[in-house]
Amino acid sequence: MIVLHEKIDVPRPVHEAFAYVQDFCTTTEWDATAITATRLTPGPIAVGTRFEVVCDMPVGSVTLCYTITRLEPDKVLELHGTCRLFEVTDVIHFSETASGTHIDYRASFELKVPLGPAHGPVKRGMQRMGRKSVEGLRLALEDDFPVPEISPANARADHWVLPGLALFSRLGYKKGRKHWYPMSAWMGDKHVVITGASSGLGLATATALAERGATLTLVLRNPDKAKKLLDQLRRDTGNHNISIELADLSLMAEVEALVKRLQAKARPIDVLINNAGALFNSRTETAEGIEKSFALLLLSPYRLTEGLRPLLAAAPRARVINVVSGGMYSQPLAIDKLVAKESDYSGSVAYARAKRGLMVLTEQWADDWAADGIVVNAMHPGWADTPGVESALPGFHKLTRRILRSPEEGADTIIWLAVATEAGKVSGKLFLDREPRTTHLLGKTADRPEERKRLQPFLDSFPAPAG
Structure with missing residues (x-):
């Protein structure tokens, strides 16, 4: 022996x-x-x-x-x-x-x-x-690890663009994990709100946080899926502190109703994860007359996060995590193009422009809400094999499926931003594989100051839903 x-x-x-x-x-x-x-x-x-x-x-x-x-x-x-x-x-x-x-x-x-x-x-x-x-x-x-910084190798890869893009694949995840620190922070007293948790990144995130003992509020649209998901998560993780809120987040009336319900419960929110999203290849408008990509991907998380600010401020050192996309690297912030017209609509471009807007909001909220103790960061998952990618981008999925990350690998940085102690020490950053990354790979997508100033007034210009 x-x-x-x-x-x-x-x-x-x-x-x-x-x-x-x-x-x-x-x-x-x-x-x-x-x-x-x-x-x-x-x-x-x-x-x-x-x-x-x-x-x-x-x-x-x-x-x-x-x-x-x-x-x-x-x-x-x-x-x-x-x-x-x-x-x-x-x-x-x-x-x-x-x-x-x-x-x-x-x-x-x-x-x-x-x-x-x-x-x-x-x-x-x-x-x-x-x-x-x-x-x-x-x-x-x-649990005393240093504030996250970009490694010299990843800084060089981002500078040369193509190596940076290559790290969006599973290779980047495998390369990054060799240098990661443990996540032992206690989540048993944390309340986490996650949008879009029915599959893909959201489900992987919800599962991991439920296993760590967090109290979860999951925002979903489909009541049948919601019931099955709730049963599945409780059964698989043994965590019964999970509840469902039903809302179609492409409709501002339902976003506003969701905010009011959460405010009425008066439970502070330790972590808000804005993950809900979809890529619409054809231009459609919601029942409220708003182009759907813009409504779901940008206007909705803006109104939800703004509406939940008091509950975030009521928690000690709350965190907001915005899930963006590497596709945003192809687009600058252009306020007049955020709501695409029928004549020049492209689903992937509309998606990228909205995610660029969400990245700018991340930086603005980080500055504006620092006094409230609210940490705001964004992440992008790299190229992950999710149901949304397979259905919306079948050509891309077929071409890259051998190198795509699993949903769990894509969601890892969301989980890290929600859990890790050192992740709460920085704000206003974009993360990939637990490292802060550049927000612009191409000089032509650099944000103009006047466009950044216009963003929140533009989002506020959409009228609140009646009733």
């Missing part, structure tokens, strides 16, 4: 430390040997919950199947793991200290194959591995 035994003290409440560690999927963030980790059992984490963890160890790459065998909340977590080379029992004790939490971590390995003369070197290698892994856990729970 080989035994690894390490102890650490961390400046975190015991319930936060326990909640982070009990989801063994977090091992990829703090265990240097863990390559991937997947929860195999739906529902709340409990005795019997199973995980699959692929590790790179001194004895080679192994796939470990872990099962929780003992769980005493905030006190003890025990897991039994098995693979082709060994069985392991991890016993983790948590105890409250004056400054946080003491963690006692013991892993006992029973080898299935004799190592002979290699036993000593393997034992020493595994003990080094154990020390490094528990040190990683300490750093994760201390």
Whole structure:
């Protein structure tokens, strides 16, 4: 038997430390040997919950199947793991200290194959591995990471445009994740509002935040989908603090009604994620007579976010996350072109122009709302394989499907902006793969100051819906 035994003290409440560690999927963030980790059992984490963890160890790459065998909340977590080379029992004790939490971590390995003369070197290698892994856990729970900055390599890629575009693919995600910090921040006391959560990026975001214990308000349009989604999320994550608000966000009357309902509930909003969107290849107008791309993609998040400002200001250090698109790099802010005419309508161009407008709003809100303690950032997901991309851009999807990101990969930066402590230290930025990125790849799309000044008055010029 080989035994690894390490102890650490961390400046975190015991319930936060326990909640982070009990989801063994977090091992990829703090265990240097863990390559991937997947929860195999739906529902709340409990005795019997199973995980699959692929590790790179001194004895080679192994796939470990872990099962929780003992769980005493905030006190003890025990897991039994098995693979082709060994069985392991991890016993983790948590105890409250004056400054946080003491963690006692013991892993006992029973080898299935004799190592002979290699036993000593393997034992020493595994003990080094154990020390490094528990040190990683300490750093994760201390949660004291630097303010995010763009790396020199990504700055060069953005400067040369084409390399920057290449990083929109899955390659950029895989490249970026090698340098990411853990996300251990406690979400159990956070209220998150997400628009467009029925599929794609929104569903991936909602699932991840539900698993972290956040209270979610999901804004959806279709009542049948909403009921199925609510049941699915509660079943899969074990989180029952999830509610649905029905609203067609392309209609300003429904946006206004949604704002009033949320205001009446008077629950502060810690995170607002403006994710709802669609690309309309044919020009249509809403029942209120507004061009639909503009209404859904720009006017709607503007009115929703402005209307929810008091609830955001009521939360400590609230965050607004605007989901934009790499397509905005092709368009400057042009107020007179935000509402496209029938004669020159292009769905992709209308989409890009609206997302450019949302990026400018992000910067303006960050400046104007800093005194309220509200952090406002934007992100773009790169090229992600979502139902919206497949239906609206079938040619692009067919051409790029082998390099597209999964919805979970595309949503990662949304989740990071909502959770990570260091993400709350910057405002008014555009992020891709957890790094701030340039808002303009091409000089011809640079914003003119007079256009920026016109944006909010232009959005305010649309009359409030009657009633």
